[in-house]
Amino acid sequence: MHTLSHQSGQRRFFTFIFAMFAASASFIACAATPDDKLQSYRIDPEQVSVSGISSGAAMATQLHVAYSSLFKRGIGIIAGPAYYCGEGNVITALSNCVQPADGVPFRTEFAVETAQAWSGKSIDDVSNLANTKVYIFNGLKDTTIKPTVVAENRVFYSKFTAEKNIIYKNDLPAGHAMIVDTGKTACDAAEEPYINNCNFDLPGAMLNWIHGALKPRVAAVPANLMQFNQDEFRGATRDSDAFDASALVYVPNACQRGETCKLHVALHGCQQGQAYVGDRYARNAGYNEWAEANNIIVLYPQISSSGKLGTPTQNPLGCWDWWGYSSTDYAVRDGVQIATIKRMMDRLMGVK
Numbered sequence: 082m083h084t085l086s087h088q089s090g091q092r093r094f095f096t097f098i099f100a101m102f103a104a105s106a107s108f109i110a111c112a113a114t115p116d117d118k119l120q121s122y123r124i125d126p127e128q129v130s131v132s133g134i135s136s137g138a139a140m141a142t143q144l145h146v147a148y149s150s151l152f153k154r155g156i157g158i159i160a161g162p163a164y165y166c167g168e169g170n171v172i173t174a175l176s177n178c179v180q181p182a183d184g185v186p187f188r189t190e191f192a193v194e195t196a197q198a199w200s201g202k203s204i205d206d207v208s209n210l211a212n213t214k215v216y217i218f219n220g221l222k223d224t225t226i227k228p229t230v231v232a233e234n235r236v237f238y239s240k241f242t243a244e245k246n247i248i249y250k251n252d253l254p255a256g257h258a259m260i261v262d263t264g265k266t267a268c269d270a271a272e273e274p275y276i277n278n279c280n281f282d283l284p285g286a287m288l289n290w291i292h293g294a295l296k297p298r299v300a301a302v303p304a305n306l307m308q309f310n311q312d313e314f315r316g317a318t319r320d321s322d323a324f325d326a327s328a329l330v331y332v333p334n335a336c337q338r339g340e341t342c343k344l345h346v347a348l349h350g351c352q353q354g355q356a357y358v359g360d361r362y363a364r365n366a367g368y369n370e371w372a373e374a375n376n377i378i379v380l381y382p383q384i385s386s387s388g389k390l391g392t393p394t395q396n397p398l399g400c401w402d403w404w405g406y407s408s409t410d411y412a413v414r415d416g417v418q419i420a421t422i423k424r425m426m427d428r429l430m431g432v433k
Contacts, residue, residue, distance in 0.1 A: 119309040121431040122336050122378060128343035129426075130291045132157030132216075132284075134259050134275075135226065137348030139166070139403030142234070144346065144422060145213070146196055147414045149205040151426070154343075155214030155246075157287035160226050160257055160350075163233040165192040165412050167404035174404035180227055187229075189236045196241075203413035210241035216248045216287045220255025220279075222269040248290055253279050259350075261367045274358040275350060276365050284367035288377070292343060301369035306331045306360065311383060314424040321394040321407050322417045323387035325356055328425070329363040331372050331379040342376040344429060346422065349381070351400040356385040378429060382422050 131152050133141035138161020145156045146164050167174030168188070177185060200207040215238045219231035228251060235249050253260065255268050258275040260283040266272065268279035282298075289295050311328040336342040345368065353362045363369075363381040372379045384401055388394030394406050402408075407417045414420065426432075 117307065117309050118313070119330065119425060119428045120332075121428060122332065123339055123341045124344045124378065124430045125341050126151075126430065127153055128292060130154040130156065130288075130344075131346040131348070132159065132287055132291075133161065133348030133350070133401070134159040134353070135161050135257065135350030136400035136403060137161065137350045137353075140348050140401035140418065141346075142237075143403065143412045143416065144419055146207070146210070147204045147412065147416070147419050148423065149207065149209035149213070151205075151423075152346075153209075153213075155216070155291040157216045157218075157284075157291065158231070158234050159218045159259065159283065160220065160223055160231055161234075162226070162230050162403065163189055163192060163237040165195055166230070166233070168192075169405040169409060169411070171404045171406070178230055178403075179225070181230065187233050187236075189233045192237060193240045199413060203410070203415065205414075207241055210238070211243075212246065213238075213242050214246050214291045215242065216250070216290045218250045218260065218283060218287075220253055220257065220260070220269070221251065222254050223257045224271065225257035250286070253281060255279050257350075259283065259362070259366045261365075263367075264365065273352065274361040274365070275353055276362065276367075282367060285371055288345070288368070288371050288375075292375070292377075295371060295375045297374060298370035299374040301331070301364075301373050302334060303364075305333060305337075305373070306364055306369065308360075311425070314421050314428070316417060316421065318408065318417050321387060322421065323384045323396050323399070323402070323407060324418070324421060325354060325383035325385045327355070328383040329355070329360060329381040330429070331363070331369045331381070333373045333376055333378070335376045336378050340376055342378050344378050344380065344426065345372070346380045346382070346426065348401060349383070351398040354383045354385055354399045356383070356399060380422075380425060380429060382425060384418075 138158045142164040162178035166178040219228045256271045258277040264278045387396045402411045
């Protein structure tokens, strides 16, 4: 292992959710659907990976475990809970996976047993995880997700891959955000667009760990970040899938010329989709500079708010589904959001 140096909680979290929804509902709107279709490129199937922050980290683990035969290189987990922490129940998710009270036991062993039971059935065989690379990060000043919650990712993945394949970095005074080494937002801040300057290049650290030593980053090409029609990849459950009408993809010059490229799926967190912050997350989170230098296509799927407050489908802050608002099978291959992202990846990879 590489280590770099309740109830009241439920009420606080629900109060935060509802207050933020009320404050933002007046201006949140899905982006207009662009005419541009997502294109296909020459992608090395051995060089596919995923990462995410907060709810995006939870979805990243779900994608990684459900399609372990596809995400062969590995995963980056930023300030999010471990696989199946919510167990399909919003109360469990809030009690155990956000700000659990002292003494509340983690149920990661149950998640491990669940993944083993589903292995080769509703998810890919977990033996595919044996050589995966895992990079886990949490900030010391994260007041949204307790560091102990994030640390359970290490417990989960250590059951399936060697400890030498896992990095757990938890030594920065960072808030609940993507961590970069540029910009003016303080390291410990908790404010839109949730991209904080901690003088540390977290996307670079993750990508270098997952894909091996990469060439130094270069300036991203603004025109290479493209919006595309995400609607065409959605299924019939549009009232609860929470997908925005459009999404974003960064395609380096070399990939557009037909060279063989890698693929990385980068998942924003709550209130980080384009319905909230425009393209600022996709443009400024630090992935594209590494992508341009190393022929990595970066897919940025987009989630918005959905459902009505007080209903099972409520998702007021544009979070990825890690507790079951979109479907009961949200954590396996047939999950609505997982299947939609897989269809986007198939298009990029030219899979018919």
